[in-house]
Each structure stands twice: as C-alpha cells, then as structure tokens.
Amino acid sequence: MNHLFKKLGLSIAIASALVAFSTTSFSGDALDVSKATSVANIQGLERVTQTLVAPPFVPEHDQVAKGGPKIVEMTMNIIEKEMEIGPNVFVQAMTFEGSNPGPLIVAHDGDYVELTLKNPKTNTLVHNIDFHSSTGALGGGGLTHVAPGEQVKLRFKATKAGVFVYHCAPGGLMIPYHVVAGMNGAIMILPRDGLKDENGKPVSYDKAYYIGEQDWYIPQDKDGKYKRYDGPVAAMADTMEVMKTLTPTHLTFSGKVGALTGDNAMTAKVGETVLFLHSQANRDSRVHLIGGHGDLVWRGGSFNDQPATNLETWAVAGGEAVAATYTFKQPGLYAYVNHNLIEAIVLGAAAHVSVEGYGDNDLMEKVPKP
Numbered sequence: 001m002n003h004l005f006k007k008l009g010l011s012i013a014i015a016s017a018l019v020a021f022s023t024t025s026f027s028g029d030a031l032d033v034s035k036a037t038s039v040a041n042i043q044g045l046e047r048v049t050q051t052l053v054a055p056p057f058v059p060e061h062d063q064v065a066k067g068g069p070k071i072v073e074m075t076m077n078i079i080e081k082e083m084e085i086g087p088n089v090f091v092q093a094m095t096f097e098g099s100n101p102g103p104l105i106v107a108h109d110g111d112y113v114e115l116t117l118k119n120p121k122t123n124t125l126v127h128n129i130d131f132h133s134s135t136g137a138l139g140g141g142g143l144t145h146v147a148p149g150e151q152v153k154l155r156f157k158a159t160k161a162g163v164f165v166y167h168c169a170p171g172g173l174m175i176p177y178h179v180v181a182g183m184n185g186a187i188m189i190l191p192r193d194g195l196k197d198e199n200g201k202p203v204s205y206d207k208a209y210y211i212g213e214q215d216w217y218i219p220q221d222k223d224g225k226y227k228r229y230d231g232p233v234a235a236m237a238d239t240m241e242v243m244k245t246l247t248p249t250h251l252t253f254s255g256k257v258g259a260l261t262g263d264n265a266m267t268a269k270v271g272e273t274v275l276f277l278h279s280q281a282n283r284d285s286r287v288h289l290i291g292g293h294g295d296l297v298w299r300g301g302s303f304n305d306q307p308a309t310n311l312e313t314w315a316v317a318g319g320e321a322v323a324a325t326y327t328f329k330q331p332g333l334y335a336y337v338n339h340n341l342i343e344a345i346v347l348g349a350a351a352h353v354s355v356e357g358y359g360d361n362d363l364m365e366k367v368p369k370p
Contacts, residue, residue: 040155042071042112050074052103055254056209056266061106063204065192069110076102078119078127080232083182085216085250086257086348092232093182094127094168100255101212101279102185107158108192114155121149124231126170127178131156132319133164133187141169158189161303163321167281177236180217180243182255184281186210186321191303197296198306205325208275209266213338213349214255215248215283251338251349260351268328270357279321287322288313288339291332294324313339330364331357
C-alpha cells in the first residue's frame with residue numbers, strides 16, 4: 001500500500017510539473033519574435049571565447065575594454081544533480097554548469113553576449129534562461145526553451161553596464177521551483193572605460209569574487225529528518241509546500257553551508273582592493289563585511305550610477321546583484337555575512353575572507369591593563 005501511495009504521489013508531481021510548464025504566464029509561449037525590423041549589427045566584429053569558472057572565482061577579463069565591441073561566446077551545460085548543501089542534507093538541484101550559483105559571465109557595454117545552452121539527454125526537464133541584463137521580452141526566456149538532448153543559442157547586446165542576475169524561468173510554477181533548486185547566476189557588464197568612483201575617477205581591483213546566495217526549502221519527515229529524493233520531479237510536490245511558507249530551511253553561499261570558510265575561504269592581502277559581487281535571485285539580503293566596509297557600493301548593481309561610499313551594510317534585493325569594493329587595511333579573518341544574523345549563523349549565509357599582511361596598531365589594538 002505504501003508503494004502504491006508513493007507511485008501516486010510521484011504521478012501527481014509529474015502531472016503538476018507538466019501543467020505548470022504549459023502555463024503561458026511568464027513562459028514566453030505567446031511571444032512573437034518574427035516581426036523584427038532590423039538585423040544584428042555584428043558584421044566584422046571579433047569573436048572571443050570566454051572560459052567559465054566555478055564561483056566564487058570569476059573568468060579572466062579586462063577591466064577596461066581593449067578595442068571595439070566584440071561577440072563574447074560561451075557554452076553552459078544544464079546539469080540536474082543531487083547536491084549536499086549541509087551535513088547529510090541533500091537537494092535535487094538544477095544548475096548551470098553544475099554549480100550553485102552558476103558561473104559569472106563577464107562582458108563590456110556594447111559587446112554581444114552569445115550563449116550556447118545545452119540540456120543533456122540525461123536530464124528530465126525542460127529549461128531556459130532569463131538574463132536580467134538583456135533588452136527584450138522575458139530576458140531571452142521565450143527564445144531559449146530547451147528540452148533534454150537539445151541545445152539552443154541566444155545572442156543579445158549588452159546595453160546596460162552593471163552586474164545582473166540570470167536564472168531559469170520555464171513557465172508557471174516551474175519558475176520559482178527551478179530558481180530555488182539552484183538554477184541562477186550572474187553576469188557582469190563592465191563599462192568600456194572601466195569602473196569609476198563617486199568623483200568619476202578610475203577604479204581598479206586586484207581580485208574579484210562572486211558570491212551567490214541561495215535559499216533552500218528542504219522537506220522534512222514526521223521525525224524532523226530532511227527528506228531525500230530520486231530526482232527533481234519526485235521532489236517537487238513536497239518542496240512546493242515548504243516554499244509556500246516563504247521560510248527557507250537553509251541559506252548558502254556557493255551552494256553549501258560553510259563552502260567559503262576554512263581552507264576554502266576567500267583570500268586577500270593587506271593593501272589589495274577586492275571587488276565583491278553578490279547575487280540573490282529570489283530573496284532580499286543585506287551584506288556586511290565584519291571588520292571592513294563597502295568603500296564603494298554600486299546599489300542595484302548599476303555601474304552607470306554614482307557609487308555609494310563607506311557603507312557598513314549594503315542591501316541586495318531579491319532578483320538582483322550588487323557590486324562593492326573594499327581595500328583591506330588589516331590582516332586577519334574577516335566574516336562576510338548576510339547581516340540577518342539568524343540567517344547567517346543558524347541557516348548558513350556566511351563566508352570568510354582570510355587576509356595576510358602586516359597589521360597597523362594605530363587602527364586597532366588590545367590595550368594592556370594599567
């Protein structure tokens with residue numbers, strides 16, 4: 001009898017998934033792209049291939065563009081897989097390139113981003129991609145639905161400088177389900193002449209890190225043990241019930257509690273300027289570097305606007321990415337956290353930055369007893 005109910009539950013989940021996918025809301029089914037009035041102005045442009053890397057690292061790139069606009073090509077594979085997001089806590093994740101978050105893409109204002117999106121035949125669901133950085137209905141989502149065993153190519157012109165979220169948005173209930181199953185990332189579109197400070201002066205950075213914050217909604221059994229499933233369709237019905245509470249069970253940076261701590265902490269040296277890129281595809285957050293500050297913070301991720309200066313904490317709205325720089329002045333272990341400290345300490349939204357170098361007692365020291 002239990003086996004029968006299990007099969008029935010799985011059938012209901014599959015039916016729900018198919019109904020959700022057929023929903024026209026946000027799916028792009030009604031999008032008519034046949035009425036174009038012009039063609040892409042790409043004749044004669046140089047093509048460059050970008051090698052994507054797993055976060056928190058970022059691909060090699062020029063901070064100031066060299067030459068004119070280019071076509072920046074990259075390929076991403078969609079990977080459905082089980083991930084351990086905490087000790088003995090597993091999720092049926094849907095990912096770009098096998099990581100949560102997906103890899104950072106980097107281009108410059110005026111470049112064309114050309115993505116080949118592959119959905120291997122070993123996957124079970126239809127996917128797509130919505131670029132918040134693009135200009136056009138559904139961010140390319142209506143043009144990129146790709147079934148298992150297929151691939152699709154999307155090209156768009158980068159017309160806004162900033163750092164932006166991308167995510168899967170196949171339609172209906174599948175949109176939030178895919179996003180909270182890990183299927184999101186970020187793209188950075190740099191100004192061609194580089195970043196500028198609040199006075200319009202050039203800004204450079206010694207290194208950059210991309211931190212993707214993810215909210216997870218893991219079902220529990222009657223004894224409070226986190227449940228484990230065979231695939232994303234099997235997990236959907238139970239996960240949707242937890243999602244409806246709007247209360248995540250776990251929050252992670254780089255896909256696992258503690259992923260950016262200990263031996264895997266981000267690193268810097270005294271005197272280095274680090275660019276921190278932080279995304280949250282679904283939920284509001286607030287970033288704080290304990291012991292440091294946001295020297296420059298591009299609110300909303302917009303590089304075309306004047307950055308705020310000397311912030312202690314900076315907000316990241318759900319569905320956006322934000323950029324901030326800090327020049328480290330003291331060595332030590334810094335905590336980089338979501339400053340809802342319950343979410344940081346209890347749920348997992350915390351990372352470390354290990355900084356080497358000589359200290360400055362003029363900035364801070366422990367005063368001996370008289």
